[in-house]
Amino acid sequence: MFVYMCVSALTKTFNWSSLVSVPIEDLNQEITVPDKTGPRVLCVDDDEDSRVMLITLLSLALIEAKAVGTAAQALALLQTERFDLCLLDSRLPDLDGFELCRQMRALEPRTPILFFSGDAYEADKKRGIEAGANAYVIKPDLAGLLGTITQFVSEPEKPMAKIFPFERKTSSSAPWTFEPTAA
Numbered sequence: 001m002f003v004y005m006c007v008s009a010l011t012k013t014f015n016w017s018s019l020v021s022v023p024i025e026d027l028n029q030e031i032t033v034p035d036k037t038g039p040r041v042l043c044v045d046d047d048e049d050s051r052v053m054l055i056t057l058l059s060l061a062l063i064e065a066k067a068v069g070t071a072a073q074a075l076a077l078l079q080t081e082r083f084d085l086c087l088l089d090s091r092l093p094d095l096d097g098f099e100l101c102r103q104m105r106a107l108e109p110r111t112p113i114l115f116f117s118g119d120a121y122e123a124d125k126k127r128g129i130e131a132g133a134n135a136y137v138i139k140p141d142l143a144g145l146l147g148t149i150t151q152f153v154s155e156p157e158k159p160m161a162k163i164f165p166f167e168r169k170t171s172s173s174a175p176w177t178f179e180p181t182a183a
Helices: 048-060 071-080 097-107 122-131 142-153
Strands: 002-008 013-019 031-034 040-044 064-068 085-088 113-117 135-138 160-163 166-168 178-180
Touching: 040 048, 040 071, 048 064, 048 142, 064 071, 071 085, 071 097, 085 097, 085 142, 097 113, 097 122, 113 122, 113 142, 122 135, 135 142
Parallel strands: 040 064, 040 085, 085 113, 113 135
Antiparallel strands: 002 013, 031 160, 166 178
């Protein structure tokens, strides 16, 4: 399988696509192709470099991410789009990250919320959990961040698309007519 990353310089977005190559002799066997829909993460961080880094890191992990810089933008997106996890910084320009967490929890009671912040005091971690976050990871622990995100967004069984083999029809009709075999 070949995986391609497409980058748009105008929108600064990353898209993944894959091409499955199948040898011609294997066309009469059942092939399973993973569904292209993956988890979606909303990243809220006031620092633009952090937002770009998070989108890039999550894209490399095949996780779709959207990043915004303010609490108001995050709350507006939550009302129009679905996310599998929300990733917050504790310091935002328009609203405290902990208050944003409480408001997000009121809008989306089941969506996991994760803090990724440089505020490393135990009091900060406690405030985050009390505000409704599921976990608190301290910057710059990228391995811990990816592990925690994966823990919350992993699905036990991903949907799969199946390609069923075809057998040549042996009858008096044209030899190029194909019918699916029984699954």
